[in-house]
Amino acid sequence: xxxxAKRNKQNGKRSFEAEKxxxxxxxxxxxSVDSSDEEYDEPMKAPSDLGxxxxxxxxxxxxxxxxxxxxxxxxxxxxxxxDSEGEEEGxxxxxxxxxxxxxxxQRKLLRERKQSRKGGTQVQQIKSLWExxxxxxxxxxxxxxxxxxxxxxxxxxxxxxDLVLKHDASRVVQTLVKYSSKxxxxxxxDALKGKFYLLATSAYxxxxxxxxxxxxxxxxxxxxIDELHGCLRKLMRHREGAYVVEDLYVLYASNEQKxxxxxxxWGSEYxxxxxxxxxxxIEKACESSxxxxxxxxxxxxxxxxxxxxxxxxxxxxxHAAMRQFVHIANDKEIExxxxxxHESFAELVHTPEGSEVACTLIARTNAKERKxxxxxxxxxxxxxxxxxxxxxxxxxxxxxxxxTVLVHKTFGPSIRENMKEFLVHKYGRRPFLYLLVGLDxxxxxxxxIGEFNKYIKLSEATSKKPFLQxxxxxxxxxxxxxxxxVLENYSGILSENLGCQxxxxxxxxxEVYEVLKEKDQQLFQDVVDSIAITFKGDITEEDHPIHHPFxxxxxxxxxQGGKWNNKEKRFEPLEKVPCLGVKFAxxxxxxxxxxxxxLDWINNPDSSFxxxxxxxxxxxxxxxxxxxxxxxxxxxxxxxxxxxxxxNLLLRLVKEKGV
DNA sequence: CACATTGTGAGCCG
DNA sequence: CGGCTCACAATGTGCG
Numbered sequence: 001x002x003x004x005a006k007r008n009k010q011n012g013k014r015s016f017e018a019e020k021x022x023x024x025x026x027x028x029x030x031x032s033v034d035s036s037d038e039e040y041d042e043p044m045k046a047p048s049d050l051g052x053x054x055x056x057x058x059x060x061x062x063x064x065x066x067x068x069x070x071x072x073x074x075x076x077x078x079x080x081x082x083d084s085e086g087e088e089e090g091x092x093x094x095x096x097x098x099x100x101x102x103x104x105x106q107r108k109l110l111r112e113r114k115q116s117r118k119g120g121t122q123v124q125q126i127k128s129l130w131e132x133x134x135x136x137x138x139x140x141x142x143x144x145x146x147x148x149x150x151x152x153x154x155x156x157x158x159x160x161x162d163l164v165l166k167h168d169a170s171r172v173v174q175t176l177v178k179y180s181s182k183x184x185x186x187x188x189x190d191a192l193k194g195k196f197y198l199l200a201t202s203a204y205x206x207x208x209x210x211x212x213x214x215x216x217x218x219x220x221x222x223x224x225i226d227e228l229h230g231c232l233r234k235l236m237r238h239r240e241g242a243y244v245v246e247d248l249y250v251l252y253a254s255n256e257q258k259x260x261x262x263x264x265x266w267g268s269e270y271x272x273x274x275x276x277x278x279x280x281x282i283e284k285a286c287e288s289s290x291x292x293x294x295x296x297x298x299x300x301x302x303x304x305x306x307x308x309x310x311x312x313x314x315x316x317x318x319h320a321a322m323r324q325f326v327h328i329a330n331d332k333e334i335e336x337x338x339x340x341x342h343e344s345f346a347e348l349v350h351t352p353e354g355s356e357v358a359c360t361l362i363a364r365t366n367a368k369e370r371k372x373x374x375x376x377x378x379x380x381x382x383x384x385x386x387x388x389x390x391x392x393x394x395x396x397x398x399x400x401x402x403x404t405v406l407v408h409k410t411f412g413p414s415i416r417e418n419m420k421e422f423l424v425h426k427y428g429r430r431p432f433l434y435l436l437v438g439l440d441x442x443x444x445x446x447x448x449i450g451e452f453n454k455y456i457k458l459s460e461a462t463s464k465k466p467f468l469q470x471x472x473x474x475x476x477x478x479x480x481x482x483x484x485x486v487l488e489n490y491s492g493i494l495s496e497n498l499g500c501q502x503x504x505x506x507x508x509x510x511e512v513y514e515v516l517k518e519k520d521q522q523l524f525q526d527v528v529d530s531i532a533i534t535f536k537g538d539i540t541e542e543d544h545p546i547h548h549p550f551x552x553x554x555x556x557x558x559x560q561g562g563k564w565n566n567k568e569k570r571f572e573p574l575e576k577v578p579c580l581g582v583k584f585a586x587x588x589x590x591x592x593x594x595x596x597x598x599l600d601w602i603n604n605p606d607s608s609f610x611x612x613x614x615x616x617x618x619x620x621x622x623x624x625x626x627x628x629x630x631x632x633x634x635x636x637x638x639x640x641x642x643x644x645x646x647x648n649l650l651l652r653l654v655k656e657k658g659v
Numbered sequence: 660c661a662c663a664t665t666g667t668g669a670g671c672c673g
Numbered sequence: 674c675g676g677c678t679c680a681c682a683a684t685g686t687g688c689g
Contacts, residue, residue: 217674441660445683445684447683497685497686549686553687564688564689566660566661569660569689570689571689660687660688661686661688662685662686662687662688663684663685663686663687664684664685664686665683665684665685666682666684667680667681667682668680668681668682669678669679669681670679670680671676671678671679672675672676672677672678673676673677
C-alpha cells in the first residue's frame, strides 16, 4: 500500500491523496506472506485461493520480498524473469534435495508442465518480447514500443486471465497496460471481467488490478468497482485484498462510491441490494428498529476488529467505518472498540475521520480507559501534537481528562523537549493556545470548534470536574514551562510570526499570571525584560525587530497592557499583571528608547505606532513625566510625511489631548 | 472580526 | 481525455 500510494504520487494527478495515504499507512507492516495465515479469514474461503493454488506455481509462496520490491516500483524494472526460473527450480530442490537424478527428473517434469500449461508456449514468447518492452535505461522509440506492445497483446489476449495471477506474467500485463491505448486498456478490462476478485486476492494480481484502476477510464473503474461490490467484507479480511480495497477507496472511488463501500460493512442486505440504499446514512438505517442497529453495529465491529488484528488500523476506509460505528454505538460497544484498538490507537489520529473517532472515544469513555489511551499515545507525542488531526485528539484529552496530573506527567517530558518547535508550529501550538485562551475562534475554525463542542457535550457524562478547572490546573503546570522555554529561546521564537502571537497570548493574559507561583512571577518579569531588550539598538539597522510587524504588535500589546476585543470593539485592559501597561511603557521608554532616540522612532514609519502606543498608555500618568517632558522638546521636529501614518496620528492626538 | 489571499476541487471546453 | 478556468473554502493578515 505504501508503495502503491507512492506510485500514484509519481504518476498521477491525485498526489494529494496519495501523500496522505502514505502518511497514514507508513507505519503499517509490509505485506508478508505466510501460508499458514491465510485460512482463518472467514467461514467461507475465497474460491480464488483454491484456484490459484492448485493450478500452478508452487513458487507463489516464495520470493515475496521480491514481489514487494516490484510493487515498490522502479516502473516494473529490474529484477526479472531470469530468476523466476531459478526460483521454481529452487522450490523443487527444497522438496527433494537428496539425489541429483531425482532432481533432474523433477526439473524435466516442471518444464513439461510449463509447456503443457494453457498458453505455455506463448508465455515464453511473450516474456521475450516483454524483455524488450520494459527496458528503461535505453528509451525505445514510440513506434517500436507500439509494435512490441501490439505483439504482446496479440499473443496474450486469448490467455490473459491465466497470465495475470502469475508472478512474472502479471508484470508483463502491467507493462502492457501502461503502454497501451485507452481502447486496449478497456479491452483488457473486458477480458478480465469476472476475475477481479481473483486478482485482488492474488499476491501478484493485485498490482495489476491497481494499475488497471490507475490507468483505466472511468468506465473501466466502474466495471471493476461493480464487480468487487458485494465482496468487500471478504476482501477486507484478506491479506492482499485489503490493500486493494484501501487503494480503491482512497484514490479512485467517488464520494458516493465511498459511502456505498462502507455501507457494505453494515451487512449483506446492504451489500447485495445496494441500489435500494442510495444515500442512506447510518443513523437513518438504525432508526428503523433496535434489532437493525444491533446487527449493523455488530457487522461493522466485526470488520473493524478483523482488520485491526491484521494490522490495518491505518487504513482510511477503516477510519470511515469506525466513524460510522461510533455514531451509533452504545456505551458498551464504545468500550469494545477501545479494547480492540488498545495498542494501535496512535495509528488512528492522523486522518480527519480517524481523529474524529479518537476524540469521540476519548470523550465518551471512563477514566480507566482514558488512562489506557493516554499511555498508548505517549510514545507518539511529537507527531501527535504537530499533526493537524492528531492535535485535535490531544486537545480533547486536555479538556476531558480529570486526572490532569497524569496528563502532565505522561506528556510533559516530550513536550518540554519539543516545546520551542511546538510554540512556532501551526498545529503544534494549538493545544497550548487552548490552555492559554480556551477555544478561541481566532485559532480554531468554526468547524473545529463545532466538533470540540460536540466532544465537550459528550464528556459531560463521563468527566467529573468543572470544565474550566481542568484547563486551569493544566495551565498551572504548563505556564512556567512556557515561560522557561520563551526565556531560553526568545530570539528564535520572536523571529516567527506564530511565535510572536503565542508570546502575546502568554504574557497579555490575566489567567496565566494568576496561576503563577511567586518564583514564576519573577520568571515572567525576566521574559518581559528579555523581549524589551531585543528592541534596543539602532532602528535604521535592517534586522532590528521594529521592522518585523508581528514583533511590533507584540510590543504594542505589552505597552497597552491589554487586548483589543474586536467583537465588542473595545480595549480590555489587564487587571492582574502588574508589570505590563503603564509600568512597561515607562520602563521601555527609559531603558530602550530614551530622549536620544525618541525623534528617530517617531520619524520612522515602522516604529511611529509604538510611540503612539506609549503616548496613549502614559497620558495623564505620573509614570509618563519623563516621556512627555522629552516629547515636548522635539515635537516641532516631527516630519509630516504622508507615508508615516503613525507620526500623523501622533500629531492629531497632540492637538486633541492638548499636550 | 472582516478583509484579502491562496490553494483546491469541480465543471467546462478545446 | 486532458488541460483549462472558475468558484469556493480555508487560511493568513490587518485593523481602531
